[in-house]
Amino acid sequence: MVAGSKAGSLWQAEQLLPRVNSPKELAVIDGAGHVSLYDVPEYVDQVTAHPSPFFTKYV
Incomplete structure (x- = not known):
């Protein structure tokens, strides 16, 4: 999951x-x-950097 530190949805x-x-x-x-x-x-650049290493490791 990715969330912003100032996002109202971070708690979710x-x-x-x-x-x-x-x-x-x-x-x-x-x-x-x-x-x-x-x-x-x-x-956006930070968000898109996260999924690839995660999926490479776990999928």
Whole structure:
């Protein structure tokens, strides 16, 4: 999961994480809100850097 540190939905990701029984990670992007993860280049670059290493390791 990826969430922004300023996202109103961050608490949901934090509560969901312990409930997932399979491999999991939560990447918190410092300074980002929810919507900025989609359209602010510096945050988008950070978001897109996380899935590939995770899936390479676990899938």
